[in-house]
Amino acid sequence: MTDVQDKVVTTDKMSVAATLFRFQSVFGLIAVFVAAIIFSPRKNGAILFVSADNLANVVRAVSEIGIIAVGMTFVILIGGIDLSVGAVLGLAAVGSAVLMVENDWGFLPSVVLVLAIGLVFGALQGVATAMIGIQSFIVTLAGLQIARGLARIWSGGQGVAIAYGDGPKEAPTSFALLGERTFGGLVPIPVIIFAVVAIAAVVFLRVSAFSRHLYAVGGNEKAARLSGVPVVRVKIAVFAICGLLASLAGIVHAVQLNQGSPNDGIGYELDAIAAVVIGGTSLAGGRGSVAGTVAGALLLGVLNNILALNNIDSNIQLLIKGLVIVAAAALQRLRPTS
């Protein structure tokens, strides 16, 4: 009798711990959120951090890194890494601006071509790593240089400003709406795009046969291959998805800044990787989730915002962000391994 009770208690305790660890990034996000409320500056007694405008800013600022980080999650789940996403974002931003402003292309063809460029660029990186067998770190390091170079060549080396209107050298106004319009007067469109991407990715990873293959490849590539998983195809598809999402983020970037510059997105790959890591996805592959990544990206966004609201020196901000990443990774080491 005591034995049985004993057992029940232990399993309960274990599952509580397991849940805590499983949704670590969500609890981390809640903790940072609460801390932000506490440390928020106040104006006439109102907490600035939770004002609707400020929260909209937080999510707007997160949306680009968030979109990239979703793609990065896929790549990291198969045990790879993609360092080219920031440069692909820059290439896509330049592409959008040049096509619409200098070449007078319409909204839809421009967007479709830019997305296709990202997709193909990613797929080629996938081919290099899956078929030639070069490590993805090296492939995408090279990809980063190449995409940056292409962006510089395409833009003539400098930023291309986007002016709107119907005349020549003006981008269609529908493009501006993408950046400026809000949903319900509050939620910016880039946030909606991020939300759609994130939800689509979560659903995709839950229900698709492809996702099982993806997790298997990341978990044990050799076993996956022997089980008949099309390893090469999975890898190429994953890098293609990541490239596609990076160029989507590039379009969002261009509309938010009204320009496309070849220097856009420098270092974004590192922020995206940080969001994935904080989200609990294992760099070794085979373990992790997009939901975690979204929480990780939001956590970083809230942190950035509250530090900025308090006028914390930007160098100190970097320091604090670094410590948060280490703390998140350290917590994952404590995770009970079955």
Next chain:
Amino acid sequence: MADLVRMAAIGKRYGGVQACHEVDFVLGAGEVHALLGENGAGKSTLMKILSGDITEYAGSIAINGTPVRFSGPTDAQAAGIAMIHQELDLVPGLSVADNIFLGRELRTTVRTVDRRRMEREARELLDRSGVGLDPRRPVGELRVGEQQLVTIAKAISLDARVLIMDEPTSALTSSEVERLFDVIRELRNSGVGIVYISHRMEEIAKVADRATVLRNGKIVTSFDPRKLSTAEVVEAMVGRPVQTMFTTPDSDTGDELLRVENLKLKARRPRPGRRDPDGISLTVRSGEIVGLAGLLGAGRTELLETLYGVAPGGIRTGRILLQGRPIRPRGPRQVLAQGIGFVPEDRRASGLVLFHSILANTVVSSLPSYGRLGVIARRMERTASVRMADRLRLKFGRLQDEVGTLSGGNQQKVVFGRMLLTEPKLLLLDEPTRGVDVGAKAEIYRLLGELAAQGLGVLLASSELPELVGVCDRVVVLRDGRDVASFSTADSGEGDLLAAAMGHGEMFDEVGGV
């Protein structure tokens, strides 16, 4: 015999599972003490406590009468206790000599690594273990069996007083096992105490002075292994009488399923230690279990890999026919689609994603059949997984549990189940019962019998002769990448197989030992 090790009232709990309960274990100097029990019986836990891997436990340990409590493996090693793990802890990129002296490299007078002396001493150690390995070869190039011998040489080099061997022979050929036994006897005569964990009864009878059986974390019996029959020991281990280990082969076989004609593979980049097929012909009929015998390096694994399309690239000649139609194996996906399944040798490295669920691991090969347009119908895959688990008598908690939490035998059943869910016509099995306990072994044999009765063809590579003779209808013997003999198991025994596997030159020295 003085008590070298005395473990008293050892207890260890993992959550709700009592892995060890009030276990008393004594090892004398110069004694070989066999430890038996099914997977999960508590053998490994007990030995991990002795070797300092587990530091939290109930009870006490005394070495030569002095109570000790180790704070970690290094501590235990300093006290003269060395353990040879079942999972080989070697660094693949380093040479054999470097591995043997890892962490205690020999130095010259100017403190640089004395490579020459390390290689010389490594060579001596290997010679002593009867292995003619070049100490300069990278360990990653060696086959599993050879790696096992390296770990044994490494443990011997530690000059331990207590040596724990966890299934040291699982990948060795019969002649290598004999040499290992010579080494064990030599160590015993010099006063070393040896704990010998194994699932192979005939080895224990040959080498052990005493045997202790564990079941569910408790000691069931302790006996002189030369005086008890295999059946009695197995009964003590599983706790119920066992009629027969092997299902009698059903000789009712059907049409020809697989025909291999003069298969040769000339690898583009030959790898040392690999023996690619060099003229192999054989057939498997539906409903027939055909064994592949041969010494280590005879090319059994390489043949199965070639048939499954995972051998290294090269020029393949000869013909492979499946149900009369020629096939060209290009990779697992294509071969599986033709109806050929494969259970690899090393289930941890190439079979499973250990930290994924039982469910995910069972269905991964047959995913498209559970739903449409790439969307998985969760209920369908669950049903399939549960049905397979029932059929294999898988012992598990929930389908969501990680496969790594299952015992070795049950892990192997998951790999089997995955292949069966693809509804194959032919199964290629590479050492399907390695590291699997007696109970699970019997169940795998029963399953093979059932599958054959349903018309499946099986090609089974094994280095356990009793298994080949007991399970197969026919055994094909390979040597140096060629098929050299074929026996019906109805009228030939282990001796015939071994003699053919070794060739006539060696036959008379070695057969006597088996």
